[in-house]
Amino acid sequence: MDFALSPEQRRLCEDIETFAVALSADLEGLRDDAAAGPSREIWRRCAEQGLTGLAVPKDYGGGGHDAVTTALVLEAFGRGCGDSGLVFSVAAHLLAGAVPLALCGSAAQKERYLPDLCDGSVIAALAMTEAQSGSDAYALSSRAVAHGDGYRLDGHKTWITNGPVAELLIVGAVSEDNTTTKGPATVSAFLIEADTPGVERPPAFDLLGLRSAAVGEISLHGVELGPDALLGRLGGGAGVFQCAMDWERTCLFAAHVGTVDRLLAQTVRFVKGRRSGDATLASRQAVSHQLADLKVQLEAARLLVYRAAWQLDRGRSASQHAAIAKLFTSETLLQSAITALRLHGGEGLRCGGELERAYRDAVAATLYSGTSEIQRNIIAAFLGLR
Numbered sequence: 001m002d003f004a005l006s007p008e009q010r011r012l013c014e015d016i017e018t019f020a021v022a023l024s025a026d027l028e029g030l031r032d033d034a035a036a037g038p039s040r041e042i043w044r045r046c047a048e049q050g051l052t053g054l055a056v057p058k059d060y061g062g063g064g065h066d067a068v069t070t071a072l073v074l075e076a077f078g079r080g081c082g083d084s085g086l087v088f089s090v091a092a093h094l095l096a097g098a099v100p101l102a103l104c105g106s107a108a109q110k111e112r113y114l115p116d117l118c119d120g121s122v123i124a125a126l127a128m129t130e131a132q133s134g135s136d137a138y139a140l141s142s143r144a145v146a147h148g149d150g151y152r153l154d155g156h157k158t159w160i161t162n163g164p165v166a167e168l169l170i171v172g173a174v175s176e177d178n179t180t181t182k183g184p185a186t187v188s189a190f191l192i193e194a195d196t197p198g199v200e201r202p203p204a205f206d207l208l209g210l211r212s213a214a215v216g217e218i219s220l221h222g223v224e225l226g227p228d229a230l231l232g233r234l235g236g237g238a239g240v241f242q243c244a245m246d247w248e249r250t251c252l253f254a255a256h257v258g259t260v261d262r263l264l265a266q267t268v269r270f271v272k273g274r275r276s277g278d279a280t281l282a283s284r285q286a287v288s289h290q291l292a293d294l295k296v297q298l299e300a301a302r303l304l305v306y307r308a309a310w311q312l313d314r315g316r317s318a319s320q321h322a323a324i325a326k327l328f329t330s331e332t333l334l335q336s337a338i339t340a341l342r343l344h345g346g347e348g349l350r351c352g353g354e355l356e357r358a359y360r361d362a363v364a365a366t367l368y369s370g371t372s373e374i375q376r377n378i379i380a381a382f383l384g385l386r
């Protein structure tokens, strides 16, 4: 087992962290704007750094990086960038949009869409969730019926990251004629350009956290699609969705490992400088042990993420390892935000401060990509408990 980074991986990570720190400084003051989504200028700067196409093959304009390198680079992005909403938006675009398209799309679909997804001119969103189908991901009401040589889609999606701003949507819908049938085998994935007639998108949600991301609803009213809109095979939507989830639960959560690393470093600096009585906070064991525990959680989360990425790179099923990495990292992220906030005392609670924002942003990580309870269900199923 070799834990050493290659010179290229080290250089990539250093470059991205430097970029992310500079970007954060530029975003200071307007980062927590409500639900506008990332500006195109900021998105273009991320694309110039290769972030929007990291794991997409070079032939289609991407970086051609494997999952381990993608995880390392996103970890560096999360460590350097204080705008978690931006990191989340870019990672969702890459891991739930570009990667499943690169892995499941036809040659024509890849040629048509991937270069624009990589160069930042097109933003992608994956739309599965519906009002009555969140944790029960395949209990979809959206329907795709045969229409001419293609399909006609009706349905309503909610909680879609980048949904209000994306130009390209990957949409899950039941494609069987029998509308009473439910379950993974009935679901297909469709590529829908957001300006197709019948696609409607209200303004993004006003959220507690991740306020700089655009998360919202998508309505589909008789959206007519050609046969080339089908992503993967008919009834193969679950495979597309699982591919997206395996990559997202691994590499998006690598970015969160980076965030935990930053929060820990920031809190260590704070307790070294803050005095309580005749000593610094750092010299109080009740304080230092909290940070020692957080360091252990950080390193464990990092290893779990790298392990899941390693599985992805070997073409082995990564679903169990991705669920373990997602569960542990999301809970660690939330714990790190609470620990950082508490150890900063009253300053941690100040509205507009970095820590109250980190706390608000961290809560969401236990929900998206499947909640913590759903990750436990997945892990239990791998243990033969369901």
Ligand SMILES: Cc1cc2nc3c(=O)[nH]c(=O)nc-3n(C[C@H](O)[C@H](O)[C@H](O)COP(=O)(O)OP(=O)(O)OC[C@H]3O[C@@H](n4cnc5c(N)ncnc54)[C@H](O)[C@@H]3O)c2cc1C
Pocket (backbone or CB within 6 Å): 092, 125, 126, 127, 128, 129, 131, 133, 134, 135, 136, 158, 159, 160, 161, 162, 210, 215, 364, 367, 368, 369, 370, 371, 372, 373, 374, 377
């Ligand atoms: C910020 C954000 C971004 C998102 N982005 C996307 C996106 O880009 N695309 C997309 O398709 N979806 C997206 N989602 C949706 C997300 O995947 C769902 O919110 C999530 O799967 C939970 O579904 P739900 O909100 O309907 O909650 P519910 O399924 O109603 O769950 C409510 C509670 O019940 C628990 N629960 C539910 N079922 C079980 C069970 N069987 N066993 C134990 N506990 C259970 C849950 O863990 C949770 O605590 C996003 C959500 C958020 C918050």
